[in-house]
Amino acid sequence: xxxxxxxxxxxxxxxxxxxxxxxxxxxxxxxxxxxxxxxxxxxxxxxxxxxxxxxxxxxxxxxxxxxxxxxxxxxxxxxxxxxxxxxxxxxxxxxxxxxxxxxxxxxxxxxxxxxxxxxxxxxxxxxxxxxxxxxxxxxxxxxxxxxxxxxxxxxxxxxxxxxxxxxxxxxxxxxxxxxxxxxxxxxxxxxxxxxxxxxxxxxxxxxxxxxxxxxxxxxxxxxxxxxxxxxxxxxxxxxxxxxxxxxxxxxxxxxxxxxxxxxxxxxxxxxxxxxxxxxxxxxxxxxxxxxxxxxxxxxxxxxxxxxxxxxxxxxxxxxxxxxxxxxxxxxxxxxxxxxxxxxxxxxxxxxxxxxxxxxxxxxxxxxxxxxxxxxxxxxxxxxxxxxxxxxxxxxxxxxxxxxxxxxxxxxxxxxxxxxxxxxxxxxxxxxxxxxxxxxxxxx
Numbered sequence: 001x002x003x004x005x006x007x008x009x010x011x012x013x014x015x016x017x018x019x020x021x022x023x024x025x026x027x028x029x030x031x032x033x034x035x036x037x038x039x040x041x042x043x044x045x046x047x048x049x050x051x052x053x054x055x056x057x058x059x060x061x062x063x064x065x066x067x068x069x070x071x072x073x074x075x076x077x078x079x080x081x082x083x084x085x086x087x088x089x090x091x092x093x094x095x096x097x098x099x100x101x102x103x104x105x106x107x108x109x110x111x112x113x114x115x116x117x118x119x120x121x122x123x124x125x126x127x128x129x130x131x132x133x134x135x136x137x138x139x140x141x142x143x144x145x146x147x148x149x150x151x152x153x154x155x156x157x158x159x160x161x162x163x164x165x166x167x168x169x170x171x172x173x174x175x176x177x178x179x180x181x182x183x184x185x186x187x188x189x190x191x192x193x194x195x196x197x198x199x200x201x202x203x204x205x206x207x208x209x210x211x212x213x214x215x216x217x218x219x220x221x222x223x224x225x226x227x228x229x230x231x232x233x234x235x236x237x238x239x240x241x242x243x244x245x246x247x248x249x250x251x252x253x254x255x256x257x258x259x260x261x262x263x264x265x266x267x268x269x270x271x272x273x274x275x276x277x278x279x280x281x282x283x284x285x286x287x288x289x290x291x292x293x294x295x296x297x298x299x300x301x302x303x304x305x306x307x308x309x310x311x312x313x314x315x316x317x318x319x320x321x322x323x324x325x326x327x328x329x330x331x332x333x334x335x336x337x338x339x340x341x342x343x344x345x346x347x348x349x350x351x352x353x354x355x356x357x358x359x360x361x362x363x364x365x366x367x368x369x370x371x372x373x374x375x376x377x378x379x380x381x382x383x384x385x386x387x388x389x390x391x392x393x394x395x396x397x398x399x400x401x402x403x404x405x406x407x408x409x410x411x412x413x414x415x416x417x418x419x420x421x422x423x424x425x426x427x428x429x430x431x432x433x434x435x436x437x438x439x440x441x442x443x
Contacts, residue, residue, distance in 0.1 A: 058085070065089045072102045092116070096139065097164045106131045113138065129170075136168035141175075144190070149180045152190045162198045171204040179211050188228045196236030203242050207233075208249035225255055237263045246273055255282070259289035267299035274306045282310045292319035300326025304333040314341040318371070323348040331356045334364065341369045345399070349375040354384055362391045369397040377403040382410075389416055396421050 054062075064073050065086060077083050087105060092112040099112070109131035117138060143161050152158065177189040189209060196202070209225045237243065238261055246269055265273065270293070288307070295303075300322040307315075317330070327349045334342065349372065360367075382405040396417055400410050 057082075061085050062089070065091075069094055069098065072098060074102045087111070100132065100136075100164060100168075104130070104132055109135045130168075133168045133170055136165040137171055137173075140165050140169060141173060144174055144192075144195070145176055146178070147190055148178050149188065149190050154191075154194045158195055162195065166199055167201070169199045170201055172199070172202060173206040175208055176210050177208075188226050191228075191232040193232040193236040196233075197239035199240065201242055202240050204245040205237075205240070205243060206247040206249065210249065227257065230255075230258060234259050234261060234263075243269070245269060248273060256284055257287040258285060259287070259291075260293060261289060262292045264292075264294050266294045267296055267302065269293075270295055270299045271302050274302060282307070285310050286312060287314045288312055289314075289316040290320065291316055295320040295322060295326075297323050297326035297329070301329050304329040308333050308336060310337070312337050312339055315339060316341075316343040317347060318343045318345045319347075321348045324350050324352045327353050328356050331360050334360065334367075338366050339364075340366055342367060343371040344375070345371045346374040349377070351376070351378045351381050353377075354381050357381075358384055358388050361385070361395070362388055364392075365394060367395055369399075370395065371399040372403060373399045373401040375403050377405065379404060379406065379409075381405070386412065389413065393420060393423070396424075 061082060064071070064077075068086075068090060074083065074086060077086065083105075087103070087108045088111075090103075090108070092099075092115045099108075103109075113131060113135045116135075140161060147157075180187050180189065192207075196205075209229060237246065240263070243263065243265070246263075246265060263269075270290075290303075293299075295317065299320070300317070303317075315330070315334075320326075322330070322344075327344055327347060330342075330344070331353075354377075357372075377400070381403070382400070386409065398413055398417060400413065
C-alpha cells in the first residue's frame with residue numbers, strides 16, 4: 001500500500017497513525033502541519049518519496065489552495081480526504097473575513113491560532129469552546145489593545161471587526177489599553193461603548209485600563225480610568241444582556257464615581273467585580289450606582305463588607321431585591337461612612353426594618369437624602385418615625401411614596417424636613433456674616 005501522498009485525518013494524531021501501520025512497509029511524507037520529521041524513515045524510502053511525482057488529484061488540490069482567495073472552494077469538495085488536505089495546506093494569512101465565511105473546522109482554526117500566536121500558551125477550551133471562537137476573541141483583544149486613541153473610528157475600523165468577529169465572541173480579556181496622545185488635555189482611552197454594545201453573546205469580560213508601554217506618549221495620568229471612560233464602559237455594559245462575569249482590574253486609583261445601571265450582574269457578578277478591584281480601586285470612590293442589577297440580600301452582604309471603609313457619599317441600590325436583611329446589612333455599614341444620599345427604592349423592604357432604620361435616623365450625622373419609596377413599610381413604621389424624627393437635625397429629603405403611609409403623615413415629615421433646610425440656611429448665613437466680620441477686623 002502506497003501512502004506517499006496520504007492525508008492524515010485532522011482528528012487523528014500522528015502517534016495513532018503509527019500505532020496502526022508498520023513504518024517499514026509504508027512511505028510517510030511530510031504533509032502540511034502533520035509533520036513526521038521525528039519519524040525515522042530509511043534513506044531508500046526517502047529517495048523514493050523525493051523522486052515520486054504527485055498524482056493528478058493532488059496537483060488539482062494544490063491549484064485550489066494556491067487560488068483559494070479568488071475561488072474559495074471547500075464545501076464543494078466531496079471527499080473528506082480532500083478537505084483535510086486543503087485544511088493542512090491553506091495559508092492562514094488569508095483575509096479573516098474570507099476564511100471565517102467558508103471554514104469552521106476546529107483543526108484549521110487551531111492551526112491558525114498556533115501560527116499567529118506561537119509564543120502564547122495554548123488556550124484551554126473544553127468541548128463547548130470552538131477554536132474559531134478562541135481565535136476571534138484573540139483577534140478582537142489584539143485589535144483593542146493595539147489601537148491608538150487617535151485611530152478609533154466607530155463606523156470604520158471598529159465596524160469592520162464587529163462584522164467579522166461579533167458572532168463568535170463569548171469571552172473577552174483586555175489586558176491593557178493604549179494611552180492618549182500627549183497633545184490631548186484628557187487621558188481618555190478608546191471608547192468601549194459601541195464595541196461592547198455590539199457583542200450580543202458576550203458572557204465574560206475582564207478589563208484593565210492600565211498601560212503596558214507608553215513610549216513617547218507618556219504623560220501623567222495615562223494609566224488611570226477617567227470619567228469619560230466610565231461613562232462609555234457603563235453604556236456598553238448596559239447592552240451586554242448575556243454578561244455573566246465582569247472583572248475590572250486594578251489601575252483605577254483615582255476613581256470617584258462608578259455607575260453600573262441595568263446590567264443584571266447579580267450576586268455572583270458583584271462578588272467577582274469587587275474581589276478583582278480590591279481596596280486599591282475604591283479608596284477614592286464617592287458615588288456608587290448599582291440600579292437594577294438583580295442583587296439580592298447575599299449581594300448586599302458582600303457590598304456591606306467591601307464598602308465598609310470606602311468614603312462613599314452616594315449609594316444607589318434602587319430596583320434590587322435586597323429585601324429587609326440586605327437593607328439591614330447596608331444600614332450597619334453606613335454608620336462608618338460619610339454617606340449623604342441613600343436610595344433603596346423598590347428593594348422589597350418591609351416593616352421588619354423599622355428598628356434599624358430608627359437607629360440610623362437618630363445616630364447618623366451626614367445623611368441628607370433617603371429614598372425608601374415603593375417598599376411595604378406600613379403605618380406603624382410611620383408612627384415610630386414620627387416619634388424620633390425630631391432627633392435628626394441634618395436630613396433634608398425623605399421619599400416615602402407608595403410605602404403604606406398616609407398622605408397626611410408624609411406631609412408632616414415633609415414640613416419637618418423643610419424646617420431643617422431653613423435652619424441650615426439660616427446658620428450658613430450667620431456663619432458667612434461672622435466670617436465677613438472677622439475678615440474686616442483683620443484689615
